Amino acid sequence: MAHIRTILGVVMAAAAATMLVSPLLAGAEISPAEAQGMPNCDITCGSMSVPYPFGMGPARCYWPGFNLTCDRRSNPPRLLLGDGTLQVQEFSMSNWSTFVTVIRTGDIKVDGNGEGTLGGGLTTNGPYTISSNKLILLGCNVQATLKNSDVIVSSCSSFCKNGDRLSHVRSTLEEGMQCSGNGCCQSDIVFNPAEVAGRLFNSTSYDVQLKWFGWNRSTDQQWPAHVFIARSRWFSGTSVFRKLLRTDAPVSADAMQVPFRLDWEVVGHGAEGSNVCKSKHSDYLTGKKGYTCSCNHGYEGNPYITDGCKDIDECNNEGSAKCYGYCTNLDGSYYCRCPPGTDGDATLQGGCRTPITSDCITSCGDIDVPYPFGIGSANCY
Template identity: 30%
Template sequence: MARFAAATLLFQAAVMAVTPHSSSTPPSMPGCPSSCGDVTIPYPFGVGAGCHLAGFGLTCDVATLLGPPKLRLVVTGCNVQAVLLDEISRRVVAACTAICSARTTVAHDDDSCAGAGCCQASIDTGLASYGIRLSSFGDATPNSSLDESASVFITDSAWFRENAGKLLDDGDKPPAVLDWGIGNSGASHGGYSCRCQHGYAGNPYVADGCQDIDECALPEEYPCYGECMNRPGSFLCLCPGGTQGDARTEGGCGIAFPSLYVIALTMAYLIKARRVKKLKELFFKQNRGLLLHQLVDKVIAERMVFTLEELETATNQFDQRRKLGSGGHGTVYKGFLPNRHVVAIKKSNITVQKEIDDFINEVVILSQINHRGVVRLFGCCLETRVPLLVYEFISNGTLSDHLHVEGPESLPWTDRLRIALEAASALAYLHSSASVSIIHRDVKSANILLDDRLTVKVSDFGASRGIPIDKKGVTTAIEGTFGYLDPEYYQTSRLTDKSDVYSFCVVLVEMLTRKKPTVFTSTENASLIALFNLRMMQGKLYQILDPQLISEGMETAEEFAALASACLSLKGGERPTMRQVEMRLERLLGPNLVIEVEQGCSTEVQCTLTQMSNGNSRQYSMEQEFLSSATFPR
């Protein structure tokens, strides 16, 4: 029994050696032997009462198992050979041959079992199972069977020495020493085994004996080449952020497609941002050079510069809901500056060199003007191919908007007179500049803005030109709006201050008739101006006049029409100056509308205009006004 127990302990020790376990698991019950020799005894096994589960008690025998072989192969019979084989490798373990002619010759003791009717052989190697190969020889024929009295068995050497004769005589069953019978294999009979669940290690026969294995702390047994996260009974091995694949395999994680997409977008954004930045720098350098080349005072230019980021923020990225209107030179957006100023920001619709020149020209023109009747320029942005212009915000639309409303009535006649006077005053100021006469070149009702009090602000100076005060005009490319365009300028390309006079008086006719010069065509297929001149010659002004004016101020309307007719002469030299037009409108609005008739004059209008032309034209000093404009806060 002791040998059996020792063999069991050796087997159990081998099993425990390959099973991971927690250092906190007790190897045996408290107060019980924990080992037998160098073999650990884990619970439920144990030595002694109360140290093991029922059926798991062991006897510790520290005697060595080494010594003479305990088993032997015994063969009895005549002419019989037995060979003992390892069933797995078919290796010969032991063999012996018994030779005789009759059973009576068989010896009855161990010493005489030496080949005559009986043979024996020691078995040195302990195996779990053996194979036996028997054969006969001598007088036996190939087809004859073995001696029926022959026997082969494995037995204990000591027992055989004492009981050989009895075994042979009585046919008793011999015992064997089973010191190798317990192996690491399953059993064919009932029983049970207890093991920890996957991911746990320790002693399953003890309460809380199975503990979670921290796989992340054992990288050699549980390799992870990513982010290791221990979990009860298992662990997670994840690829690092932005990668995907098998993190348990070296080199198994690669950049994920979404990450590549994000990286590609980021790189594209950075490249685009860098390109935009370089373009901003290039445009700023080019536009600033053009601007400073034309501006006398460089300090003014520096103070008027906005960044593109400021204007994008002010307009919410040029949101279409902030759009105020569009014209030939660009689109205007409403913007809010950080200092709470409400501004109008004009952005070009096209990016040709002419637009750049026009925008720069407008900056130059408006930076030199400080008049209550001219829209004020706050500054510009030079970081785009075509500069962006920042004006004061005029909230009440244009004269065109107010004239051409649905319904029978529009602006009252008195308001129309005052608006005409204020616009004439602003244009006269431009024409009477101390050093340079500024010709607007695109006077029309859509470029006359009105604030909440219907006060005039002349706008859109992109087409404007400066003419030295000592010159009467310049030859230039034709610009303006058909319907308002001076026919003499259109035919000769000669631009003078009288070109603005003609366009302004087209606006006067528009105010009288509430008809748009750009789209109106009469039944006689005549334009608005041609029909107006015809009705003036026929004395039938009422046929073309706005019916609202007949009841509100027919007398002044006729004088207003006479002034407009005088300004619409096809020859520029026959037209009055803007200063003369301003003075005549002042008289129409004054308390005493007295008109003196000179001898030799064919009409009252011609006489009055002659008197006006003999007077000195008013000159404006722009130096002080220019400095005032430059210091206006952004």
């Protein structure tokens, strides 16, 4: 009799809980159904789709703090967050990883005292934090400190030897020593709202302070310092630092598109796990200051709306289920068995074999021969 194996809730994690909206800049066409926004709400901006809790237009179309705008005057249209200086590139609601990637043009501008601000017009005490990024500094004999109110969240120092300047820095970077402290430094942003509760002025408004410590500041400032908040791998791109370290023309950071990541959680306005995760096939995770949601294993979609998590048809979803026998899709799982007359594990390629018969030799002297090893005809092994 064929052995039947039932597989309940075994799916690839990425397929089970992922809803990732592709980047606008990649030009991918996205079906509005993938975004699953609120009913009767506009959820498209050019090739971008907007998943709830994000939304555009009336307040009913988004959770408070997640409002976006679509600049349809540009070609192609641009999806904007905050005061319009941040362009949305990507959404993620993937397996407890919730973030939105935005692009900011240029570096953080500082005044003659070395003071500047990373703004964006984001809501005070809103859903976003920038902890998954790096502080990057290019300059000679200068220290950059990133603060939120009186809380230091990142800092690093960049040194230059006399006479080295750009040529030495560029050769160092091209050898693979990215931001080692010679003309360039980088540091992780350390930020946990729960640990500094009550001390933060605005969790998405950060002040930058530059401090020069070289013996000749005028010489050091011949190469202007540039400060960026960016995703960790952005500066490792050779083309980026080559543009910044050009010697044949003035350095222009103004036109550079700098991506950084905003982690988000649903906060405030009566947010509780039970009312944030609205799909019945979803669960919630308590975060640093709010909640995030994920579809249960065997489902995918948007856990933040009613019936947003849909059953995955593992039998017809390439890369989801591995069934080399007869596959039957179930609600939240699937059923896989070997064809009649065979036995084994149908989830393994070649796992279904004709059962061992009495014609098979199962021992050699005093050594037993277990299947899948065998002696004799082909059906014995």
